Amino acid sequence: AQRVTQPEKLLSVFKGAPVELKCNYSYSGSPELFWYVQYSRQRLQLLLRHISRESIKGFTADLNKGETSFHLKKPFAQEEDSAMYYCALSNAGGTSYGKLTFGQGTILTVHP
Amino acid sequence: DTGVSQNPRHKITKRGQNVTFRCDPISEHNRLYWYRQTLGQGPEFLTYFQNEAQLEKSRLLSDRFSAERPKGSFSTLEIQRTEQGDSAMYLCASSSTGGNEQFFGPGTRLTVL
Numbered sequence: 001a002q003r004v005t006q007p008e009k010l011l012s013v014f015k016g017a018p019v020e021l022k023c024n025y026s027y028s029g030s031p032e033l034f035w036y037v038q039y040s041r042q043r044l045q046l047l048l049r050h051i052s053r054e055s056i057k058g059f060t061a062d063l064n065k066g067e068t069s070f071h072l073k074k075p076f077a078q079e080e081d082s083a084m085y086y087c088a089l090s091n092a093g094g095t096s097y098g099k100l101t102f103g104q105g106t107i108l109t110v111h112p
Numbered sequence: 113d114t115g116v117s118q119n120p121r122h123k124i125t126k127r128g129q130n131v132t133f134r135c136d137p138i139s140e141h142n143r144l145y146w147y148r149q150t151l152g153q154g155p156e157f158l159t160y161f162q163n164e165a166q167l168e169k170s171r172l173l174s175d176r177f178s179a180e181r182p183k184g185s186f187s188t189l190e191i192q193r194t195e196q197g198d199s200a201m202y203l204c205a206s207s208s209t210g211g212n213e214q215f216f217g218p219g220t221r222l223t224v225l
Contacts, residue, residue, distance in 0.1 A: 004154075032212060043115075044155070044203070044216040051212075086154050090212060098143055098207055099168065100214065102154030 002027040004089050006103035013077050014111050021072040021106045023061075023087030031089045033063055033070040034100070038084040047072075047085070057081070077110045084108075114138065116217035118204050124223045125194055132190045133220045137206030144187050145214060146179055147203040148172065155203055161187060162209075194224045 003026045013019050025031060035047040048056045050063040050070060061072045070087060087103040117136045125131050137144050142163050147155035158177070160168045163184035173179075176194075181187040191198055201221050205214040 006154075009152075034212075043218045044205075046213050049212065088154075098212060098214065099145065099157050099160055100147075100155070101157065104152070105154050 002031070002089055002091070002101045004087050004101050004103035006085075006087055006106050008106050009104065010107050010109070012109045012111060015079055016076050019074050019077040019081070019108065019110075021085050021087075021108065023070045023072065023103060025068050025070065025087070025089050027068075027089055027091070029091055031091060033061070034088045034090070035059070035061055035070075035072050036086045036088055036102075038086070040083070044086070077108075079110045079112055082108055082110045116204055116206055116215050118202075118217040118220050120220060121218060122221045122223075124225065126225050127196060128193055130190065130192045131194055131222060132188055133202055133204075133222075135187045135189070135204030135206075135217060137186070137204070138215055139185075141206035141208050141215070142184065143207045143209060144181055145205045145207075146187070146189055147205065149201040149203060149219070150199075158189075158202075191222075194222075196224045198222060199224045 005024045033050040037047040038044045059074045063070050084105050086105045088100040119134045144161040146158040149155045158170050159179050161181040164181050176192045179189045201219045203219045204217040207214045
């Protein structure tokens with residue numbers, strides 16, 4: 001069974017500080033990993049995915065298959081980064097292609 | 113707004129009543145997903161459509177739940193004989209074949225009294 005674990009439900013940092021949101025997964029196949037974000041009163045939206053290896057809004061995430069992790073990082077947090085962040089996993093093929101398994105989410109608060 | 117839309121946005125019902133939610137995906141997307149989200153949890157997969165075919169259903173989808181996508185466009189999710197445990201946010205998402213980004217709707221919040 002596939003599982004995504006986000007160990008921190010709440011994370012608070014000050015503006016300008018580095019931030020790391022942790023995500024660990026368990027999956028026997030070849031997963032695709034995503035970070036989704038939900039800002040206040042907005043719908044869930046994709047932040048980034050591991051296959052694109054891009055930086056979005058200053059955030060990066062590296063898939064570490066050895067540690068089965070996909071932590072989200074940003075060197076200098078901004079107040080507008082305050083949101084709920086979900087790590088999600090999808091299998092990369094088969095009839096379940098695209099089905100997402102989400103972690104419980106981490107609420108990030110960036111204080112001024 | 114060309115994004116995914118869901119109606120109604122909120123639904124309050126009494127235990128035992130039937131409810132139906134609608135999802136209109138992005139028009140060119142042939143994949144459609146339903147998820148359920150309870151307080152403090154991430155979304156949980158319920159079911160998946162490729163065009164009009166329902167290809168996967170979660171064990172979470174009991175016999176009281178049924179979903180359809182009759183013409184491969186909009187989808188409905190019906191819950192019969194609602195229970196208080198059905199209270200949750202029901203999310204719909206769509207994506208294109210070969211695309212792995214899912215676009216989410218605003219959700220329908222169901223409260224069962």
